[in-house]
Amino acid sequence: xxxxxxxxxxxxxxxxxxxxxxxxxxxxxxxxxxxxxxxxxxxxxxxxxxxxxxxxxxxxxxxxxxxxxxxxxxxxxxxxxxxxxxxxxxxxxxxxxxxxxxxxxxxxxxxxxxxxxxxxxxxxxxxxxxxxxxxxxxxxxxxxxxxxxxxxxxxxxxxxxxxxxxxxxxxxxxxxxxxxxxxxxxxxxxxxxxxxxxxxxxxxxxxxxxxxxxxxxxxxxxxxxxxxxxxxxxxx
Amino acid sequence: xxxxxxxxxxxxxxxxxxxxxxxxxxxxxxxxxxxxxxxxxxxxxxxxxxxxxxxxxxxxxxxxxxxxxxxxxxxxxxxxxxxxxxxxxxxxxxxxxxxxxxxxxxxxxxxxxxxxxxx
Numbered sequence: 001x002x003x004x005x006x007x008x009x010x011x012x013x014x015x016x017x018x019x020x021x022x023x024x025x026x027x028x029x030x031x032x033x034x035x036x037x038x039x040x041x042x043x044x045x046x047x048x049x050x051x052x053x054x055x056x057x058x059x060x061x062x063x064x065x066x067x068x069x070x071x072x073x074x075x076x077x078x079x080x081x082x083x084x085x086x087x088x089x090x091x092x093x094x095x096x097x098x099x100x101x102x103x104x105x106x107x108x109x110x111x112x113x114x115x116x117x118x119x120x121x122x123x124x125x126x127x128x129x130x131x132x133x134x135x136x137x138x139x140x141x142x143x144x145x146x147x148x149x150x151x152x153x154x155x156x157x158x159x160x161x162x163x164x165x166x167x168x169x170x171x172x173x174x175x176x177x178x179x180x181x182x183x184x185x186x187x188x189x190x191x192x193x194x195x196x197x198x199x200x201x202x203x204x205x206x207x208x209x210x211x212x213x214x215x216x217x218x219x220x221x222x223x224x225x226x227x228x229x230x231x232x233x234x235x236x
Numbered sequence: 237x238x239x240x241x242x243x244x245x246x247x248x249x250x251x252x253x254x255x256x257x258x259x260x261x262x263x264x265x266x267x268x269x270x271x272x273x274x275x276x277x278x279x280x281x282x283x284x285x286x287x288x289x290x291x292x293x294x295x296x297x298x299x300x301x302x303x304x305x306x307x308x309x310x311x312x313x314x315x316x317x318x319x320x321x322x323x324x325x326x327x328x329x330x331x332x333x334x335x336x337x338x339x340x341x342x343x344x345x346x347x348x349x350x351x352x353x354x355x
Contacts (some may be wrong), residue, residue, distance in 0.1 A: 051279045076334050083330055089287065099250055100274050101266070103257065109242075109271075110260030112241030113298035115321055166258045176256075185259035189244075192299070192325065 071191050078188035083179035092175040102169045110166075111189060245271040245291045245322070247284065248330030269295060274307055285310045297322045303329040304338060304349055314340045331352055 090098045167174055176206060244261040245254050254273045256262075262269045266301075273279075273287045288310055290301050304326045307314055314324060328334035337343070 072334070072336075077326055079252070079255070085254055086251055099254055103262070105264065106266075107257070107262040107264040107270075109243055109263045111244065113244055115298050116240040116268050166260055166262070181255060182258045185255045188256075189259060192301075 075188055075191035078184050078191060082181050082184035082188065085177045086182055088177035089175040089181060090097070090172075092177060098170055098178065104169055106168075108164065111186075113193075242296055244269045244299045244301065245272045245297050246301040247288060248275060248301065248303040248327070249290075249306075250276070252301075252327065252329060255338050256301065260320055265323070285313055288313055292317055292322060292324075295320075300324045301327055303327060303332070304334060305329055305332040305340050307340070308338060311340070331348075 086098060167179065170178060243263055244256070246256045246261065248256075253272050257272060262270070262272055264272075269290060271291070273284070275284060284306060288300070288302070291297055299322060300322050302314075302324060306329075307324075307326045317324060324340070326334070326339050
């Protein structure tokens with residue numbers, strides 16, 4: 001056995017399903033119809049390059065999980081900082097002056113998220129700020145601004161492009177802590193963006209292919225890893 | 237309007253929602269339901285679940301942020317959500333720090349390595 005035991009186990013647990021994910025439906029049906037012995041032979045013939053591919057895929061998965069954890073910690077830290085700053089702002093401005101009572105009846109979001117799918121059907125997210133839009137998209141808001149300020153005022157594109165800053169809901173002069181809280185939550189959005197990218201690692205076809213592998217080997221009612229180890233080791 | 241991107245929704249306690257709305261994600265107008273819900277002591281689980289399902293069914297929402305202790309109340313609805321959009325992200329709350337063991341997505345990843353179906 002060329003690879004150490006740990007890597008071999010890793011191969012079984014993750015990469016075989018990933019490899020199976022690229023097998024088409026007719027092939028899958030054929031595999032399901034094989035006898036247990038024939039399936040074992042098929043696995044044995046999977047070969048060396050499969051193992052290598054499995055190793056690298058597993059390592060990638062573990063790297064991604066680690067990065068997810070780091071981004072999550074960053075997100076949680078920013079959010080917790082934000083709460084502390086909100087509490088400070090309440091201390092300065094009054095308990096009831098920072099909360100749902102100040103929400104306006106009409107809100108326009110300033111941050112959006114664009115999702116795009118790459119060839120592995122993984123979603124990627126990008127945060128987009130409202131003021132980064134093109135002039136054509138600004139049209140509807142420009143018209144609204146014109147109506148609000150009266151017909152005499154000529155609309156200035158840069159003013160009408162930005163929706164109202166939520167800081168203004170809480171009064172004209174807001175505590176510095178509140179501004180800092182806003183910055184903290186805005187930083188949290190960036191950690192959020194990276195968190196979501198890593199999340200998709202776990203939502204890919206691994207899981208579906210994994211269930212398929214268990215069916216292939218009649219392993220639904222058995223503890224998967226131990227039985228798989230026995231089957232694979234017998235081939236070596 | 238269609239090209240601007242999807243919204244970020246938030247379901248959380250007062251501080252969480254105020255904070256994220258301060259960041260600029262809130263949408264409230266007479267045409268559509270708001271993309272946030274402030275969960276208070278007297279908010280019923282049904283209300284939370286209805287809002288959560290409504291947000292998941294909207295096609296203009298990309299992300300749903302939810303405090304983990306609220307996610308626990310509607311865990312069955314979260315576990316049933318399979319699509320990648322909207323993505324559901326659990327965040328801690330002031331009284332309940334983040335626990336990775338409870339997160340739906342991480343439990344599914346862990347489920348790849350054990351025999352139990354943890355969904």
